[in-house]
Amino acid sequence: MNGDRDTRGATTAMLAAYCAGATALVLVAGRGSGLPVGALAGRHLLLAALALTLARLDRGGAVGAVRWFHRWLPMMALPWLYSAAGQMRHLVVATDRDARIAAWDAALFPGEWYRIGARLSPAALEAAHAAYASYYLLLFVPALLAERRRPRAVEGYLWAITATMLAHYALHFVLPVAGPMAREGISGRGVLFVPLVEAAYRSFDRGGFAFPSTHVAAAVVAAAFAARRLASARGLLFALWVAAIAVSTVLCGYHYPIDVPAGLLTGALGGYVGVRRAREREGWHPACVVGRESSTAGAAATSAAPDSGRRGT
Numbered sequence: 001m002n003g004d005r006d007t008r009g010a011t012t013a014m015l016a017a018y019c020a021g022a023t024a025l026v027l028v029a030g031r032g033s034g035l036p037v038g039a040l041a042g043r044h045l046l047l048a049a050l051a052l053t054l055a056r057l058d059r060g061g062a063v064g065a066v067r068w069f070h071r072w073l074p075m076m077a078l079p080w081l082y083s084a085a086g087q088m089r090h091l092v093v094a095t096d097r098d099a100r101i102a103a104w105d106a107a108l109f110p111g112e113w114y115r116i117g118a119r120l121s122p123a124a125l126e127a128a129h130a131a132y133a134s135y136y137l138l139l140f141v142p143a144l145l146a147e148r149r150r151p152r153a154v155e156g157y158l159w160a161i162t163a164t165m166l167a168h169y170a171l172h173f174v175l176p177v178a179g180p181m182a183r184e185g186i187s188g189r190g191v192l193f194v195p196l197v198e199a200a201y202r203s204f205d206r207g208g209f210a211f212p213s214t215h216v217a218a219a220v221v222a223a224a225f226a227a228r229r230l231a232s233a234r235g236l237l238f239a240l241w242v243a244a245i246a247v248s249t250v251l252c253g254y255h256y257p258i259d260v261p262a263g264l265l266t267g268a269l270g271g272y273v274g275v276r277r278a279r280e281r282e283g284w285h286p287a288c289v290v291g292r293e294s295s296t297a298g299a300a301a302t303s304a305a306p307d308s309g310r311r312g313t
Helices: 002-029 037-059 064-087 098-108 113-119 122-146 149-172 195-205 214-230 230-253 261-276 288-310
Strands: none
Touching: 002 037, 002 064, 002 149, 037 064, 064 149, 064 195, 098 149, 113 230, 122 149, 122 195, 122 214, 122 230, 149 261, 214 230, 214 261, 230 261
């Protein structure tokens, strides 16, 4: 229990530090930018204060509802932080860096792959947008299902996903990339997932997060957790899920192809750091699970040996 509380505290400290940095940035660089400086600073400070208050209540032995809210607050806050970071993306660098990223992309992936979506059938477009939207299920559902039986694993996952996302937000303050946004021939052609994804973008996305792909990076961390939680034999299924999400970011016209391998690398780094940090915590690092299972099996075999000898089996 203390280990879980320590991990929640570390996640809270990370969230509060990010909010404090974002507040300082908007107060210092936001004057004359046209941004709602007071509102952005105030909301970041309010979020930090809420996180720290919940952490204090948790340390004092708070009831389960407060503990649950403390655990999940960073994940619930990420959509708003994503939107706010997009608004603030030109406070450090005045313009998006798409020209440079597009040049790199053309050298590695010639042919403007991000325009393929306009040539797809309506059914294929729906499938691509369904894969894109499934990212949100991957982020939340496996962790929610595992929460009761593997709380330490979930704490480790929430730390890793929060660290990965906030690191991307911070990176995009100095490397804002809007992405191709090649929606010509795509918008208006779907009946369910196409308009659903477009509505989500209108609600939360302010641009600037294309390179590396935050979508892909977070999917890698979430899939790594889900594969370990649900059994390594299903790892291939989660790898295919991540691949579908990664391909969909390009087919839907939101990302350059080069954003995908960059997101895979940063996601792998985020997962690796999470594993390293949680190596001794149950359910996150496979060696720990194997070690516990082996020691448990060894103890069981030792205790069963006398009985087996008496029975002569």
